[in-house]
Amino acid sequence: MRARDDAEFTEFAATMIRPLRRTAFLMCGDWHRAEDAAQDALVKVYRRWNRIERREGVRSYAHRAVVTSVLDQGRKPWRRERLNDPDDAALVVPDVGGPVDNRLMVVKALAQLPPSQRACVVLRYYNDLSVDETADILGVSAGGVKSQTSRGLDRLRQLIGHPERSAS
Incomplete structure (x- = not known):
């Protein structure tokens, strides 16, 4: 190079x-x-x-x-570990400026999603990528991204304790 x-x-x-x-x-x-x-x-x-x-x-x-x-x-x-281990809380870097408890709750909930749903939610909402960009990265259709994201968000709401869907 x-x-x-x-x-x-x-x-x-x-x-x-x-x-x-x-x-x-x-x-x-x-x-x-x-x-x-x-x-x-x-x-x-x-x-x-x-x-x-x-x-x-x-x-x-x-x-x-x-x-x-x-x-x-x-x-x-050898990498199949669960985030349910109490010692895993020590792995999270503290967020001095924000609500640490909420962050930990979301990270634990994300860990319980299937990999495809987790990838879609993370890329769409944490990385702020479009449906098409996410589809390109994951090598799936835009419809696949939409359905996996929808299912992932529904499951996250259940895990976090907010089962109602907010109007967007």
């Missing part, structure tokens, strides 16, 4: 590591696994840096890579 490309990638990685780590954490509920997934995603981006379309393609590819990495980690037998 040329020095200019190396500098571009370094700038991209510095900008994207936090959002990728946050996405991975919301999908797996473990900061250590999230860090691994974010780094794996950046390695995949680095390997294809010269072939990825630079406009929005590189961000989309990075998100796809982190989602794939988290899902792959979860398939490994």
Whole structure:
């Protein structure tokens, strides 16, 4: 890779590591696994840096890579952990400026969603991606994203204790 490309990638990685780590954490509920997934995603981006379309393609590819990495980690037998362990509360970085209890409740509820629903909810509402962007990242149709997101939100409402659907 040329020095200019190396500098571009370094700038991209510095900008994207936090959002990728946050996405991975919301999908797996473990900061250590999230860090691994974010780094794996950046390695995949680095390997294809010269072939990825630079406009929005590189961000989309990075998100796809982190989602794939988290899902792959979860398939490994030694990684099948549940967030129900009381010691897992220590893994969550305290949020000094906001309601920690609500955040923990949402993270635990997200962990109980099936992987496809969790990925759709995280990408749509935590990463603020469109239906089409989410569909592209996950490799599914826009209708699939809509249905998985709807089911995921309904399940989250049940888990959190707000079964009624708010009018949007």
